[in-house]
Amino acid sequence: MQKILILGGGGMVGQKLATHLATDGLNGDRDIDVTLFDMGFPPVSAPGAQVAGNVSEPGTMTRLVADKPDVIYHLASVVSGEAEKDYAKGWAVNMQPMWELLEALRALHEASGGSYVPKIVFTSSIAVFGGPFPDKIGDEFLSAPQTSYGAQKAICELMLNDSSRKGYVDGVSIRLPTICVRPGKPNAAASGFFSGIIREPLNGLEAILPVDDSVRHWHASPRAAVGFLTHAIALDTAVLGGRRALNMPGFSCTVAEQIEALRRVAGDDAVALIKRQPDPDIIKIVSLWPRDFETDRALELGFKAEADFDEIIQVYIDDEMKTA
Amino acid sequence: MQKILILGGGGMVGQKLATHLATDGLNGDRDIDVTLFDMGFPPVSAPGAQVAGNVSEPGTMTRLVADKPDVIYHLASVVSGEAEKDYAKGWAVNMQPMWELLEALRALHEASGGSYVPKIVFTSSIAVFGGPFPDKIGDEFLSAPQTSYGAQKAICELMLNDSSRKGYVDGVSIRLPTICVRPGKPNAAASGFFSGIIREPLNGLEAILPVDDSVRHWHASPRAAVGFLTHAIALDTAVLGGRRALNMPGFSCTVAEQIEALRRVAGDDAVALIKRQPDPDIIKIVSLWPRDFETDRALELGFKAEADFDEIIQVYIDDEMKTA
Numbered sequence: 001m002q003k004i005l006i007l008g009g010g011g012m013v014g015q016k017l018a019t020h021l022a023t024d025g026l027n028g029d030r031d032i033d034v035t036l037f038d039m040g041f042p043p044v045s046a047p048g049a050q051v052a053g054n055v056s057e058p059g060t061m062t063r064l065v066a067d068k069p070d071v072i073y074h075l076a077s078v079v080s081g082e083a084e085k086d087y088a089k090g091w092a093v094n095m096q097p098m099w100e101l102l103e104a105l106r107a108l109h110e111a112s113g114g115s116y117v118p119k120i121v122f123t124s125s126i127a128v129f130g131g132p133f134p135d136k137i138g139d140e141f142l143s144a145p146q147t148s149y150g151a152q153k154a155i156c157e158l159m160l161n162d163s164s165r166k167g168y169v170d171g172v173s174i175r176l177p178t179i180c181v182r183p184g185k186p187n188a189a190a191s192g193f194f195s196g197i198i199r200e201p202l203n204g205l206e207a208i209l210p211v212d213d214s215v216r217h218w219h220a221s222p223r224a225a226v227g228f229l230t231h232a233i234a235l236d237t238a239v240l241g242g243r244r245a246l247n248m249p250g251f252s253c254t255v256a257e258q259i260e261a262l263r264r265v266a267g268d269d270a271v272a273l274i275k276r277q278p279d280p281d282i283i284k285i286v287s288l289w290p291r292d293f294e295t296d297r298a299l300e301l302g303f304k305a306e307a308d309f310d311e312i313i314q315v316y317i318d319d320e321m322k323t324a
Numbered sequence: 325m326q327k328i329l330i331l332g333g334g335g336m337v338g339q340k341l342a343t344h345l346a347t348d349g350l351n352g353d354r355d356i357d358v359t360l361f362d363m364g365f366p367p368v369s370a371p372g373a374q375v376a377g378n379v380s381e382p383g384t385m386t387r388l389v390a391d392k393p394d395v396i397y398h399l400a401s402v403v404s405g406e407a408e409k410d411y412a413k414g415w416a417v418n419m420q421p422m423w424e425l426l427e428a429l430r431a432l433h434e435a436s437g438g439s440y441v442p443k444i445v446f447t448s449s450i451a452v453f454g455g456p457f458p459d460k461i462g463d464e465f466l467s468a469p470q471t472s473y474g475a476q477k478a479i480c481e482l483m484l485n486d487s488s489r490k491g492y493v494d495g496v497s498i499r500l501p502t503i504c505v506r507p508g509k510p511n512a513a514a515s516g517f518f519s520g521i522i523r524e525p526l527n528g529l530e531a532i533l534p535v536d537d538s539v540r541h542w543h544a545s546p547r548a549a550v551g552f553l554t555h556a557i558a559l560d561t562a563v564l565g566g567r568r569a570l571n572m573p574g575f576s577c578t579v580a581e582q583i584e585a586l587r588r589v590a591g592d593d594a595v596a597l598i599k600r601q602p603d604p605d606i607i608k609i610v611s612l613w614p615r616d617f618e619t620d621r622a623l624e625l626g627f628k629a630e631a632d633f634d635e636i637i638q639v640y641i642d643d644e645m646k647t648a
Contacts, residue, residue: 087430087490106411130566140458140466144485144567151486155479161468162475166411242454243468 002032005064007055007101008075009036009048012182013123013225017073018046020226026071027234037064038076055097056089062104065118071233074101074122074156079189080149081285087148094152098122098159106168120160120171121232124245126218128154128175129290136294139247146288157245164237164244172232172240177220177250177293177305181316190285194219197255198262198313201270202321210279213256216291220250220305221315228303235301249305251312252292261309265317326356329388331379331425332399333360333372336506337447337549341397342370344550350395351558361388362400379421380413386428389442395557398425398446398480403513404473405609411472418476422446422483430492444484444495445556448569450542452478452499453614460618463571470612481569488561488568496556496564501544501574501617501629505640514609518543521579522586522637525594526645534603537580540615544574544629545639552627559625567621573629575636576616585633589641 004026008014018036026032034048041050053060055076065072076097077083083090109116127150128143143154153175160171181202182195193210194217200207220228228248237244253261263271295303306312328350332338342360350356358372365374377384379400389396400421401407407414433440451474452467467478477499484495505526506519517534518541524531544552552572561568577585587595619627630636 132565142464142466143482144569145482146489146566148486148490151482155482158467158469158475158479158482162472165470166472241456242470245468 002026002029002071003067003069004032004034004071004073005069006034006036006048006073006075007064008038008073008077009050010038010041010045011075012184012187013179013222013229014038014073014075015042015046016222016226017075017229018048020230022047027230035069056092058100061097061101065101065104065108068108068112068116069118072101072118072120073229074098074120077123077152078149079187080125080127080147081190083149083152084147084285090148090152094149095155098156102159102163102169106163109168114167117167117170119233120164120169121229122156122160122171122173123229124153124157124173124175125150126175126177126247126290126293128157128245131288133290136292137247137290138294139297147285161242161244165242170237171244172235172237173245174228174232174303175245175247176225176228177218177248179222179225180219180312181320182222183316183320190282191217191289193282194255194258197274198258199316201262201273202266202313202316204273206273206275208277209255209274210277210282211255211286212278212283213259214254215286216252216254217286218250218252218290218293219309219312220248221312223315223319224250224305231303239301246298246301246303247293247295249295249298249303250293251306251309253309258309261313264310265313326350326353326395327391327393328356328358328395328397329393330358330360330372330397330399331388332362332397332401333374334362334365334369335399336508336511337503337546337553338362338397338399339366339370340546340550341399341553342372344554346371351554359393380416382424385421385425389425389428389432392432392436392440393442396425396442396444397553398422398444401447401476402473403511404449404451404471405514407473407476408471408609414472414476418473419479422480426483426487426493430487433492438491441491441494443557444488444493445553446480446484446495446497447553448477448481448497448499449474450499450501450571450614450617452481452569455612457614460616461571461614462618463621471609485566485568489566494561495568496559496561497569498552498556499569499571500549500552501542501572503546503549504543504636505644506546507640507644514606515541515613517606518579518582521598522582523640525586525597526590526637526640528597530597530599532601533579533598534601534606535579535610536602536607537583538578539610540576540578541610542574542576542614542617543633543636544572545636547639547643548574548629555627563625570622570625570627571617571619573619573622573627574617575630575633577633582633585637588634589637
C-alpha cells in the first residue's frame with residue numbers, strides 16, 4: 001500500500017491528479033491510499049481523504065507527514081499575482097512550509113535509521129526564469145526570477161535538491177508550463193487569460209484578451225500536467241545527476257496562433273467572442289515571462305506534452321465538455 | 325556619516341575590509357562609522373566597534389539593524405566543509421539569518437514610509453554552481469549547487485534579489501572566487517590547500533597538497549575581494565536589470581601553474597616544501613567545483629581581479645609578509 005499525500009489537493013491540478021489516481025492508480029499501482037490537503041475543496045471533490053488546513057500554519061507540515069507517506073506531491077501555493085501583491089503572504093505560503101516539510105521528513109528519516117526516504121514531487125514553474133531570455137530557454141539557463149512567486153519556487157527547488165542530495169528525501173521539481181486550458185472559473189493568476197480566451201468562447205461566453213496577439217507563451221494541458229506528476233514518480237532519480245529541477249515540455253505559440261487554433265476547432269463565431277481590452281498591468285507582467293523552451297532533458301527522461309495548440313484545445317473538450 | 329555594519333566582521337575578509345575602510349574610507353568617504361559583528365574577533369582586530377554574537381540566534385539580526393545602517397556587508401557564514409558535515413547548522417547559519425535580516429529591514433523600510441533603503445552586499449560563492457560545467461562558466465549558467473553551502477548561498481541570493489526588486493533594500497550578491505592566498509592558519513574549508521601550498525612554503529613551512537597537480541581552480545586575492553566589496557557599494561544597481569548576483573572576476577589556473585608561479589617568486593627551495601599526500605575526501609569535493617569563468621558582466625561593471633597567479637602571490641607578500 002502506497003500512501004500518497006497531495007498538498008494543494010483541492011486545487012485544479014491536485015484534483016485532476018487525485019481523479020487520475022482513483023481511476024488508473026499511480027503508474028499502474030492501484031494499491032494506494034490518497035490524502036488531499038488544502039484550505040478547502042470543491043463541492044464535488046476528487047476521491048481521497050480530505051484534510052483541511054493551512055500549509056503556512058507552523059506545525060501543519062509536521063503533523064501531515066507523521067504517518068510517513070511514501071509519496072508527497074507538493075502543489076500548494078499562492079499564485080503569482082497574489083504573491084506579488086502580498087509579499088509577506090507569498091513567502092509565508094510558498095517558501096516557509098517547504099522548509100518545515102523537509103525538516104519534518106529529515107527527522108522521520110533519521111528516526112527510521114535512514115530507511116524512510118519518501119518521494120517528493122514539487123510543482124515549480126517557468127516563473128523561476130527572468131529576462132532577458134534567449135529565443136529558447138535551454139536546460140542550463142540561469143534562474144533569475146523577476147517575481148516573488150518565481151523566487152519562492154526557485155528557493156524551494158534548491159532546498160529540495162539539497163535534501164535529496166543528502167538522501168533524506170528523493171525529490172524532483174517539475175517546472176510547469178502555463179497550464180492551459182484551465183477548466184472552471186479564472187483564478188488570480190495573471191496568466192488566466194491564456195485559458196480564458198479558449199474556454200469562454202468554447203462555452204459560448206465572451207472572453208477578455210488583455211495583451212497583444214503577438215504575445216508568445218509556453219503551454220501544456222492539465223492532462224499533460226498529471227502525466228508529468230505521475231511520470232516524475234516513476235523516474236529513476238539517480239540519472240538526474242544532482243540536478244533535480246526539470247523544465248517540463250510544452251508547446252510555444254502566440255496568442256494569434258491560439259486564436260487560429262480555436263477558429264479551426266470551433267469556428268469564427270467562437271473567435272468573435274474574444275474582446276480585446278488591453279490591461280497595462282497584465283501586459284507588463286506577461287512581458288517578463290519566458291516564451292519558448294528547449295526541454296531536451298525532460299524529453300529524454302520521457303516527459304510528454306501536446307504537439308500543438310489544437311491538441312491542447314481538444315484535451316479541454318474531451319476532458320471537460322464531454323462530461324458536462 | 326555613513327553607518328556600516330559588517331556581519332562576519334571578525335573573519336579574514338571582514339577584517340581586511342574593516343582595515344581598508346579605516347585607512348581609505350568607503351570609496352573615498354571617510355565620514356563612516358563601522359560596526360563589526362561576529363562570534364569572536366582576533367586578538368588584534370581591525371578598527372571598528374565590536375559586537376559579539378551569533379547570527380543564527382533569533383532576534384540577533386533585528387537588534388543589529390535597529391539603528392538603520394546605511395550599508396550592510398553580510399559576510400557571515402559557516403564554511404563549505406562544516407556546512408556539509410553539519411546540515412542543521414549550515415542551514416541555521418547560512419540561510420535563516422538572511423531571511424530574518426531582510427524581514428527586519430523591510431519592517432524598518434515600511435516604518436520609514438519607504439525612505440530607508442539600505443545597501444547590502446552579500447558574499448556569495450562560486451559554490452552556487454555544480455557540474456557538469458562548460459569549459460568556462462558564463463554569466464547565464466544555471467545555479468545547480470552540489471553542496472549545502474552552495475544551496476544556502478544561492479537561496480540567499482534569491483531572497484536578496486527579490487527584496488531589492490521590491491525596493492525594500494538595495495542589494496548585490498557577489499560570488500567570490502576562492503580567496504587565495506589566505507593569510508594565517510587554515511580554516512575548515514576544503515579549499516584551504518590552494519592557499520596553503522603557497523603560504524606555508526613562503527614562510528619556510530611544509531605544506532600538504534591533497535589533490536593532483538592538474539586540478540584547475542578560480543582564484544582572487546584578499547585585496548581583490550576587498551575591492552569587490554567596496555566597488556559593489558559604488559555600483560548603480562539600476563543597471564543590473566534585476567540580476568543582482570554577479571560572478572566576480574578571478575584568475576583560472578592549475579595547481580601545477582600555481583606551483584610554477586611559486587617557483588618564479590620564491591625558488592625551488594620553496595617548492596620543495598610542498599608534500600603530495602592525496603586525500604580522497606578533498607579530491608572528491610574539489611572535483612565538483614567550477615574551474616574557470618567568463619565574467620563579462622562583472623568586468624563591464626568595473627570589478628577587477630589579478631591578471632595572473634604571480635600577482636596573487638605578490639599581493640600576499642606585500643600585504644602579509646612586509647608588515648610581519
